[in-house]
Amino acid sequence: MTGPTLDDHGKEFDRMWADLAPVGREPGGGYRRFAWTRADHTLREWFVAEAGRRGLSTVVDRAGNQWAWWGDPDTDGPGVVTGSHLDSVPSGGAYDGPLGVVSAFLAVDALRARGVRPSRPIGVACFADEEGARFGVACAGSRIITGALPADRARGLTDDDGTSLSDAVRQSGYDAELIGPDPKTVRRVGTFLELHIEQGRGLADLDWPVAVGNMIWPHGRWRVELAGRADHAGTTALADRDDPMLRLAALIEGARAGAARHDALATVGKVKIEPNGVNAIPSHVTAWVDCRAAETERVERVLAGLAEFTSTNESWTPVTVFDEALVAQLSRTLDAPVLSTGAGHDAGILSAAGIPAAMLFVRNPTGVSHSPDEHAERADCLAGVEALTRCLAELVA
């Protein structure tokens, strides 16, 4: 068989990776690619250009997600869609999101190079605001089009500067009035397959480059209010203090101990301290607990152990079990291990909306993610492209 070799795809991978490298790069080496910002705009233009290079035109749905179609999903669909996102968390890594979008375009190249004539349209998708780093709701783009995030609530979300999602969308040149469920777009997706860097060491431990994802752990966020009394750090006797920071310490210790006891994960990664002065006993602390586990009951047990604190649930995503037949088919095709993950993804949102979905994970040698240190070896990235190509070929055969 002739045609482009793996090395040709490697060169194209290098080119696309080099084009993305400077976008939203922070001085410390991480990435800040928040939704509906200048960096995000540049990434959107990059997507349109890469689609254009392949003769695919890009359509934007009612939440700002981008879709490039090979074939017509309205007449010959629904199609098989692959892709991920290009936005990042603050000081994020280079791979979380972009690896899935780059691999999607490279898989299209590889299918064409092999002369594959798809029996169904193939779509490349880039979801808007997956990380929720700016407006606080993860997977906002996929949640909006599937109706999981009500349009009114989405429009009213604000960032730390008080800018609403509506205004940010408008400032980016899109029609914020359109924000809302988009059944026409959702109907085009018959199957969704998201390739993503693994956010853990499962593959490193197995010494294997690519896995099939079968499940996303149930996960949620709780806001905890810890009241106290403001006072002077230099004149208030210890016995006279009502210090909410001690309650915060107990909360953090309690969350950690509960997670360890119940085989779960719990994190206090964000706190708001008032007034946040060095020489002032705080009047109030707000803390956020993120809790996840393989089973809902484990999360519930961790939360039960924190019952002494007043908490409000801000988000809850039940367990996502990807399409069992699809997972079995893909793991057979690739002879690859099957792994679950504690991280949320657009594939999970689409799955919850009834679309058969699954994921592919690419080995992450250290397991580190959401960090400038996030990394995947080039050879593993190319193995991911090859795996995605084989899966797509089978799904459109």
Ligand SMILES: [Zn+2]
């Ligand atoms: Zn991601």
